[in-house]
Amino acid sequence: MGHSSAVWDHRAAIELIKDWNGIDQVVLRNPQGASARVSLHGGRVISWRNDLGEELLFSSSKAIFKSPKAMRGGISICFPQFGNCSSIEQQGFARNKIWMIEDDAPPLLKNDIRGKSFIDLLLKPGEEEPKCWPHGFELRLRVSLASDGNLALISRVRNINGKPFSFLFGYHTYLSLSDISEVRLEGLETLDYLDNLCQRERFTEQGDALTFESEVDRVYLCSPNCIAVLDHERKRTYVIRKEGLPDVVVWNPWEKKSKAMTDFGDEEYKQMLCVDGAAVEKLITLKPGEEWTGRLELAAVPSSFCSDYFDPQLK
Numbered sequence: 001m002g003h004s005s006a007v008w009d010h011r012a013a014i015e016l017i018k019d020w021n022g023i024d025q026v027v028l029r030n031p032q033g034a035s036a037r038v039s040l041h042g043g044r045v046i047s048w049r050n051d052l053g054e055e056l057l058f059s060s061s062k063a064i065f066k067s068p069k070a071m072r073g074g075i076s077i078c079f080p081q082f083g084n085c086s087s088i089e090q091q092g093f094a095r096n097k098i099w100m101i102e103d104d105a106p107p108l109l110k111n112d113i114r115g116k117s118f119i120d121l122l123l124k125p126g127e128e129e130p131k132c133w134p135h136g137f138e139l140r141l142r143v144s145l146a147s148d149g150n151l152a153l154i155s156r157v158r159n160i161n162g163k164p165f166s167f168l169f170g171y172h173t174y175l176s177l178s179d180i181s182e183v184r185l186e187g188l189e190t191l192d193y194l195d196n197l198c199q200r201e202r203f204t205e206q207g208d209a210l211t212f213e214s215e216v217d218r219v220y221l222c223s224p225n226c227i228a229v230l231d232h233e234r235k236r237t238y239v240i241r242k243e244g245l246p247d248v249v250v251w252n253p254w255e256k257k258s259k260a261m262t263d264f265g266d267e268e269y270k271q272m273l274c275v276d277g278a279a280v281e282k283l284i285t286l287k288p289g290e291e292w293t294g295r296l297e298l299a300a301v302p303s304s305f306c307s308d309y310f311d312p313q314l315k
């Protein structure tokens, strides 16, 4: 017997387990059999599976699972930095910290928990806080899995400091693909982007959907809030919706860089693409007491259904 969404108890649909380092992981399940797994190490989503049990996020077979190294794969929460252009470590420190579960998280403005299994996580500055970013903050993350299998991440940053602070943010998302050369990314056509491979020089994308035949590392600016990654071979489309995150970072290291990474298989670049909802170009500034919210929602649908989900006009 399935559960109807009216009686679906989100607490019954979550399970706490320990990983091989003794760090807690939270497993979310929906009544149809889809699941998501979140590690308290970094608040990272390390797995997202559909109701057929197929893994939708890429994780490197050579990933290192030992703190303080961030594991290569899944979705990492990049805060208060994205990239490596300041004294803060690459992609920020949040993904290397141990988060805690928050049982009574402050309610979200959009109350959308019905029929979802979800977990609320919290990161606050610890005692050995980085000297390079000495601010009083609360970073909240709600990860939820809906009855249709969609995965949503909602992050809130609150300034509990006496002074304003600024940060960057990104959901660094490793999508699992059949073969990068069979993939199209739609929704970024005609946008301006900064090319990280050319000292962040600014270019304008041509009119066609993106396809991939070499290394790519770009920040697409002021992007629409809905984009789609079409995997023709697997007949699967990822629909990515974001709110509060103006930019999209697209990254694939390709062959040469893959070989230089110790935690990545030589050929694994073919099975992944990072498509990150992010706020990278401009810093977000919060005055004391202010809060910022950024949201990412991922759907993985059979390609034949995707026209129902993906409306390129949706901004």
Ligand SMILES: O=P(O)(O)OC[C@H]1O[C@H](O)[C@H](O)[C@@H](O)[C@@H]1O
Residues within 6 Å of the ligand: 072, 073, 083, 090, 091, 172, 196, 217, 218, 249, 250, 251, 274, 276
């Ligand atoms: O090593 P990771 O944290 O997965 O990051 C890998 C990459 O992700 C980002 O998207 C950047 O734009 C890249 O320059 C970076 O090297």
